[in-house]
Amino acid sequence: MNDFDWGVIARSWSFLAEGMALSALLVLVATVGGLVLGFGLALMRLSSHRFIAAPAAAYVTVIRSLPLVLVLFWFYFLIPLAIGRPIGSLMSALIAFVLFEAAFYCEIIRAGIANVRKGQAEAGLATGLRRSQVMRHIVMPQALRAMMPLVLNQIVIVFQDTSLVYVVALHDFLTTASIVASRDGRPTEMYTLVAVVYLIICLSATKAVEFYRKGRTT
Amino acid sequence: MNYRWNWSILLQEPYWEWLWSGVQWTLAISLASWVLALTIGLGVGIARSLPARGARLVAGIYIDVFRNIPPLVQLFLWFFVLPEIVPESIGLWLKRDLPNPEFVTAVVAIGLFAGSRVAEQVRAGIEAVGNPLLPAALATGLRPVQAFRLVVLPLGLRAIVGPLTSEFLITIKLSSLSLTIGVLELTAQSRHVENYTFQGLEAFTFATVGYLVIGLCVTALMRFIDDRIGGSALRKAAT
Numbered sequence: 001m002n003d004f005d006w007g008v009i010a011r012s013w014s015f016l017a018e019g020m021a022l023s024a025l026l027v028l029v030a031t032v033g034g035l036v037l038g039f040g041l042a043l044m045r046l047s048s049h050r051f052i053a054a055p056a057a058a059y060v061t062v063i064r065s066l067p068l069v070l071v072l073f074w075f076y077f078l079i080p081l082a083i084g085r086p087i088g089s090l091m092s093a094l095i096a097f098v099l100f101e102a103a104f105y106c107e108i109i110r111a112g113i114a115n116v117r118k119g120q121a122e123a124g125l126a127t128g129l130r131r132s133q134v135m136r137h138i139v140m141p142q143a144l145r146a147m148m149p150l151v152l153n154q155i156v157i158v159f160q161d162t163s164l165v166y167v168v169a170l171h172d173f174l175t176t177a178s179i180v181a182s183r184d185g186r187p188t189e190m191y192t193l194v195a196v197v198y199l200i201i202c203l204s205a206t207k208a209v210e211f212y213r214k215g216r217t218t
Numbered sequence: 219m220n221y222r223w224n225w226s227i228l229l230q231e232p233y234w235e236w237l238w239s240g241v242q243w244t245l246a247i248s249l250a251s252w253v254l255a256l257t258i259g260l261g262v263g264i265a266r267s268l269p270a271r272g273a274r275l276v277a278g279i280y281i282d283v284f285r286n287i288p289p290l291v292q293l294f295l296w297f298f299v300l301p302e303i304v305p306e307s308i309g310l311w312l313k314r315d316l317p318n319p320e321f322v323t324a325v326v327a328i329g330l331f332a333g334s335r336v337a338e339q340v341r342a343g344i345e346a347v348g349n350p351l352l353p354a355a356l357a358t359g360l361r362p363v364q365a366f367r368l369v370v371l372p373l374g375l376r377a378i379v380g381p382l383t384s385e386f387l388i389t390i391k392l393s394s395l396s397l398t399i400g401v402l403e404l405t406a407q408s409r410h411v412e413n414y415t416f417q418g419l420e421a422f423t424f425a426t427v428g429y430l431v432i433g434l435c436v437t438a439l440m441r442f443i444d445d446r447i448g449g450s451a452l453r454k455a456a457t
Contacts, residue, residue, distance in 0.1 A: 067391040149427060191298055
């Protein structure tokens, strides 16, 4: 343990910070885009028209059974072919993340809406509100409250997932650290640092979500 | 999009052989790490629900640590860091003499990560069954250990066959991480075919269908088991 060289972290600090900034950008885009698209998919799945519900259900089932690494490869190769010019690994990763996480957010949102008791919507309709009004004023506020902890948990998972952009050579936190590790021959220090940083961020987020959930139920 | 599809590439040698061996590696990693995950999950999950404070604490730390470090980072720790920080002879053995080091490392890394998730399911199952049934079991005159072993544990495990199915599906998807340390599993092989033939879409379609088929088989098998042992009925009764 004595020949550890922690100076390598100090020397590569700004490079690592850039990596962390990219990880944060990925989390932000994947979460916002995933939530918006996931909400649309959830509404489609809840529709009573089979032709609207079935494609959304099929999409969610297929995406959820694929490894994110494979989805990243799909878009990394497919999008340039589809539009006839390269768009760079960042854009393709962002698109892949939004489309991938949308399937997971869809299920969270759908469960949240489905768990609002039926009588609530019926009572709203009985008072003369239109369907869209019932959805906006009665069902959604309750559903949002119920799904909040799951959404926050999913954000932690998205943060962990972003490390997979390593496979398309995007410089996120893990990848920058691994570049330094091989450049300076210091894998021990760099990967330990990466593990500790992820652990601190994810564990505090997880504990905060648990705390929030407990505080609400009691 | 002027992509020239050529599906026959999938049937040509050696590409067909590559993809097929990728399927086999994916299955091998998934099954081996699932066995490890179940073993760890069972042990840690039971420890987590014991009355002994020390056991609960240790199990809780395991779960917190292994769930909150991205699995890919854990894989790198086992692969790049472990051989460096153990005594030199063990490090050399890990790097040189261990048969199939990439495969073994992937199985250990994925198994330990999935184990922490399985442990949470086991704990939830034990709690769901134990809270209502433990007093009843004790009232019949069973000692606490007997009540746990004969009533709470078997029923608790049967109740979580459903959630464990999703965990197994997650483990299958995690097996794709092992491509980063050079295991040529399904995703790696489809990438490999892409590199050689530039017919990536066909190769990725093959991998996609492969994961779908494996997933469907697992779901069907587990549903069959769940029905036979009454897991879904137990879940309904527990909630």
